Amino acid sequence: MSGSSNYRVEKDSMGEKLIPSDVYYGIQTLRATENFPISGLKPLPTYIDACLLIKKATAIANSQLNCIPQDIADAIVQAANEILQGQLRDQFVVDVYQAGAGTSHHMNVNEVLANRALEILGEEKGNYQRVSPNDNVNYGQSTNxxxxxxxxxxxxxxxxxxxxxxxxxxxxxxxxxxxxxxxxxxxxxxxxxxxxxxxxxxxxxxxxxxxxxxxxxxxxxxxxxxxxxxxxxxxxxxxxxxxxxxxxxxxxxxxxxxxxxxxxxxxxxxxxxxxxxxxxxxxxxxxxxxxxxxxxxxxxxxxxxxxxxxxxxxxxxxxxxxxxxxxxxxxxxxxxxxxxxxxxxxxxxxxxxxxxxxxxxxxxxxxxxxxxxxxxxxxxxxxxxxxxxxxxxxxxxGDRCQSYAEGSLALVTALNTHIGYLNAANVAKESLETGKSIREIVLSQGLMDENQLAKVLDLDKMSKIIDG
Known part of the structure; x- marks a missing residue:
């Protein structure tokens, strides 16, 4: 893991790359940022939290089942908790549009947790012989x-x-x-x-x-x-x-x-x-x-x-x-x-x-x-x-509402059962043509008396929902 003070060298199955020494992600994340400069959209904070909770749970479960060493599991859990509490949030850098299934983002999470766990254990970032993104953080897991x-x-x-x-x-x-x-x-x-x-x-x-x-x-x-x-x-x-x-x-x-x-x-x-x-x-x-x-x-x-x-x-x-x-x-x-x-x-x-x-x-x-x-x-x-x-x-x-309600031609609907649909339609037509009110027309034509009409055109009663 040689390199200048500003960089560290990391290897994967495809070769070596220089990684800025201050970042917590690793070589697979870097490759993804180079491959997918698509939208500038980064993973949602809630999605990062979900991944961290999974990694925390898997580390605890695998340590309880003696699948990974306890000290490594503890370091992974501490790293996950720190990030959940707001640290290192800028280290999740892979574009939303990326490698199929989400492998790039998944490895971004694995690498950040591994490198922070290494620091917790007193090791340098990139020393994956001690804590591996794949073999420890991702033990028993797959992107899939x-x-x-x-x-x-x-x-x-x-x-x-x-x-x-x-x-x-x-x-x-x-x-x-x-x-x-x-x-x-x-x-x-x-x-x-x-x-x-x-x-x-x-x-x-x-x-x-x-x-x-x-x-x-x-x-x-x-x-x-x-x-x-x-x-x-x-x-x-x-x-x-x-x-x-x-x-x-x-x-x-x-x-x-x-x-x-x-x-x-x-x-x-x-x-x-x-x-x-x-x-x-x-x-x-x-x-x-x-x-x-x-x-x-x-x-x-x-x-x-x-x-x-x-x-x-x-x-x-x-x-x-x-x-x-x-x-x-x-x-x-x-x-x-x-x-x-x-x-x-x-x-x-x-x-x-x-x-x-x-x-x-x-x-x-x-x-x-x-x-x-x-x-x-x-x-x-x-x-x-x-x-x-x-x-x-x-x-x-309220005044505007009342004015519209009183002036609506649809009030003739309440007359249907009293004077019939066709008579009500003619009243509405005449009201629209002459500007006379529905009340005036019904009374002038003798279709209903004043008391009966007042009861039928009671807006308060007409607008109540009928209980059934």
Whole structure:
């Protein structure tokens, strides 16, 4: 391991390379950075954490099973803990788009842990005779079972710490707004045309139910992530692993994540099939499409202020124009739609990647890992931002809502059972042509008396949801 003071020499099966002496990654990582200068995107922090938790669990399990020396295992665990706590995070440098299956990122993790473990043991970085990235850090493992496990663990971490809290808060705020706006009547609209009156609060109550249902769907899909292929080694047979290893490591990872993780019934199946990731991603896509609809509704209801609906006021958070003074745009809702479009695109890429595996391996896992975890996190961040910067500050324009509800031609719908559909249609037509109110026309034609008409056109009664 000779070299100048600024470099060390490392060897692999392809030859030698000079590695900067201050870095903790090694020769295989360096080759990957040279081979894949693609996007500038580096592995997500949550994905790194997932890999570190796996390496920590495997080191403990292998030491307990007498597969690697205790002092080496302890050093690996200490190194993993240090990085989990924030140290050396800049050492994970391989582009997201990289060697199939994620070998490059996997070796990046192995090399950083090995070199930090060497320092802990009083050795120099690169002295892999004492601690080897392959023989010690990666004992009993393969990229082929580590990476699908890391995707599972990373997705679970992102859901638990990001998306679920964001959804819970959004649901609580929307429920609060539903109660606040329950007595405000507004005109319903279907086909972008006038419809019968509804309560503004019920709009928000519907959104509350929609978001609640999505959380349930995602929580159900999450359960497919609990079965781990870790221990399958290269192709699912468990070659070079202790018979108890898969059980011990799943138990440890379960303790680290707080999830009921367990070895899959068939390790090969868990390593080959990406269907759990497709299932979770499809739930994210489904949530995204409803969030787009909600964000569009918010923009429509806030449109104006003079020439639009302006039934609600979204809180202004920044100036809206570089040329038009006093303009404020629904930027949080706009941002929400953009993120959701991206998540829908990521889902399509995940689907294509999932079906692109061959025989014993899916080599498209780096794409799945990034897209799935990133989708969870940007959706969570978006919902959090939308909730705090938009939903929580919405106010209602009750006067505007009432005016639209009273002027809607769709009020004639309530007359159907009293004067018949055709008579009601003629009333609506005359009202539109003459500008006279529905009330005036019905009374002038003697279709109903004033007391009966007042009861039928009671907006408060018409907009209440009928219990069934």
């Amino acid at each position: 079972d580590v990476i699908p496990t890391a995707i599972r663990v990373g997705a679970l971490l992102a859901l638990e710490h990001n998306l679920y809290p964001a959804l819970d808060n959004a649901i609580a705020i929307v429920k609060q707004k539903a109660n606040q706006f329950q007595d405000i009547v507004r005109s319903g609209r279907t086909h972008m045309q006038d419809a019968v009156p509804i309560r503004l609060g019920e709009n928000f109550r519907a959104w509350e139910q929609i978001l609640t249902d999505h959380k349930i769907r995602i929580s159900n899909a999450e359960k497919d992530l609990y079965s781990l292929g870790l221990g399958g080694s290269a192709v699912g047979t468990g070659l070079n692993t202790h018979p108890q290893y898969r059980h011990r490591v799943a138990e440890l990872l379960g303790e680290f994540t707080g999830k009921p993780l367990a070895p899959a019934k068939h390790l090969m199946a868990a390593m080959q099939s990406m269907s759990p990731f497709v299932a979770v991603s499809s739930c994210l896509r489904n949530l995204a499409q409803d969030l787009v609809k909600i964000s569009h509704d918010l923009r429509l209801m806030d449109s104006g202020p003079k020439t639009g609906l302006k039934e609600i006021q979204l809180p202004p958070v920044q100036p809206g124009s570089s040329i038009m003074p006093g303009k404020y745009n629904p930027v949080m809702a706009e941002m929400t739609s953009q993120v959701c479009f991206q998540v829908i695109g990521y889902d399509t890429a995940i689907l294509f990647a999932a079906q692109a595996g061959q025989l014993e391996l899916n080599v498209m896992m780096p794409l799945i890992a990034y897209n799935l975890i990133h989708s969870i996190e940007i959706l969570g961040n978006t919902i959090s931002a939308l909730t705090t910067k938009c939903l929580a500050g919405i106010t209602a324009r």
